[in-house]
Amino acid sequence: MAKQPDPARRSQRSRQAILTAARELVSEVGYAKLTIEAIAARAGVGKQTIYRWWPSKGAVILDAFLALSESGPEQDITLPDTGDLEADLKAVMRATVAEFADPAFEKPIRALNTEITNDPTLAALYLEKLAGPVDEAKKARLRSAQRAGQLAADADLDLALELLYAPLYQRWLLRSGPLTAQYADALVDAFLKAMRPTGPS
Amino acid sequence: MAKQPDPARRSQRSRQAILTAARELVSEVGYAKLTIEAIAARAGVGKQTIYRWWPSKGAVILDAFLALSESGPEQDITLPDTGDLEADLKAVMRATVAEFADPAFEKPIRALNTEITNDPTLAALYLEKLAGPVDEAKKARLRSAQRAGQLAADADLDLALELLYAPLYQRWLLRSGPLTAQYADALVDAFLKAMRPTGPS
Incomplete structure (x- = not known):
């Protein structure tokens, strides 16, 4: 049987790539100069993918930091x-x-x-x-x-x-x-x- | 005897106008959108007059607030x-x-x-x-x-x-x-x- 693509897994990978990119970029360029475009480019996703999950730049950054402490259950x-x-x-x-x-x-x-x-x-x-x-x-x-x-x-x-x-x-x-x-x-x-x-x- | 122009007094008037403009504008548009140009325009002075006395936007704003509490001696x-x-x-x-x-x-x-x-x-x-x-x-x-x-x-x-x-x-x-x-x-x-x-x- 051929392998099916797994949208949930792909989605999860994109999400992680976005959060990692956001964390890296905020450290490199600071918050003021950080753009959704730059996060999308580094994460290898489209801008719309980010806006589908987060309403604002601040919300992405907050989740990027939350993800750091989400290694274990709450x-x-x-x-x-x-x-x-x-x-x-x-x-x-x-x-x-x-x-x-x-x-x-x-x-x-x-x-x-x-x-x-x-x-x-x-x-x-x-x-x-x-x-x-x-x-x-x-x-x-x-x-x-x-x-x-x-x-x-x-x-x-x-x-x-x-x-x-x-x-x-x-x-x-x-x-x-x-x-x-x-x-x-x-x-x-x-x-x-x-x-x-x-x-x- | 004809009145002499008083540079110190004119200087003091410009300074007050700049500080008042800075205080008004930061309340109206917020810090991020505030520019030295806008302060100069409202105060009726040139941009260079502001830069002669203050190194940055933040320094003007700080002095604008300091001026509020400078009604009496320290x-x-x-x-x-x-x-x-x-x-x-x-x-x-x-x-x-x-x-x-x-x-x-x-x-x-x-x-x-x-x-x-x-x-x-x-x-x-x-x-x-x-x-x-x-x-x-x-x-x-x-x-x-x-x-x-x-x-x-x-x-x-x-x-x-x-x-x-x-x-x-x-x-x-x-x-x-x-x-x-x-x-x-x-x-x-x-x-x-x-x-x-x-x-x-």
């Missing part, structure tokens, strides 16, 4: 939980600070950030598809700490995550201070003080 | 100091949250922010000329609280300001949550808990 996003909240958070924050300080991530992530902050539709997509699931994983770790009596039971976990991550995000974005392991530790220390249970101990 | 930037740290900080943070939530500020400030985060030179200029002096004023208030024993004497004041302001900045930038007076208060409460003196009370 439930794989979990934070370490050894029972030692301080040690677990310091390990996570040191890794996060190192990632932000990595020059290889600098250009594409800054480009994506610019798009997200200037495009409310893309911001909503980002919150739903990327930040949301990651934040849920972080909150699961904080809830475990609440059950262990290490964090205030009534702590607002959205505010808690902002306290832990927003200073780092702002420092990276405005280039206003060093991104070091010491800084990661100091953030966790301040966070734990702000969020620890009140009342008689 | 030492006028002070935070309220009634002795009640919690009340003072909540007043300041409620006002700051309201400013960020104001649609009139939205477009130009977001445009300026995009430039700052993508242009390291402009970021340095922004830190030196705008954020720096304002941060110093905020730190003066925190030092007063340290002397009064209301904040830990060894608190890192750069980290302290980030804890207080970065969550709001991130929430505004990513449009990830409501900007309300309740949020301002919750930020101050968390900040005070994180920064209060340790040891026997």
Whole structure:
């Protein structure tokens, strides 16, 4: 029996080629100069193929970054939980600070950030598809700490995550201070003080 | 005696016209579409007049915003100091949250922010000329609280300001949550808990 062409597989290959091209090009030329035409040319597909799947340049780029973290199923996003909240958070924050300080991530992530902050539709997509699931994983770790009596039971976990991550995000974005392991530790220390249970101990 | 033309005054008038035009235009068309030509046309000056004083579009916009807060001398930037740290900080943070939530500020400030985060030179200029002096004023208030024993004497004041302001900045930038007076208060409460003196009370 002759082999049938497999449209689903071909489609999947095109999709991967587009995402890879988008990721490469945003690093090479920056977001502002990146065009759908250039992505199509490098991926070896027509422009219309891209527009069939994505409404905008920003949406392609966002998916290109999402694809990087889609190596495993979504439930794989979990934070370490050894029972030692301080040690677990310091390990996570040191890794996060190192990632932000990595020059290889600098250009594409800054480009994506610019798009997200200037495009409310893309911001909503980002919150739903990327930040949301990651934040849920972080909150699961904080809830475990609440059950262990290490964090205030009534702590607002959205505010808690902002306290832990927003200073780092702002420092990276405005280039206003060093991104070091010491800084990661100091953030966790301040966070734990702000969020620890009140009342008689 | 006939009146002499006054080049310094004419220069000052041109400068003001350029800054006003820049501020108006960035609100009307957004940063990306704003050109030096358009600013020059609206201000009634030549392009070369603008380039004589500013190296880039971003530098003009930054000065346009700086001019807004230059109504008084620089030492006028002070935070309220009634002795009640919690009340003072909540007043300041409620006002700051309201400013960020104001649609009139939205477009130009977001445009300026995009430039700052993508242009390291402009970021340095922004830190030196705008954020720096304002941060110093905020730190003066925190030092007063340290002397009064209301904040830990060894608190890192750069980290302290980030804890207080970065969550709001991130929430505004990513449009990830409501900007309300309740949020301002919750930020101050968390900040005070994180920064209060340790040891026997």
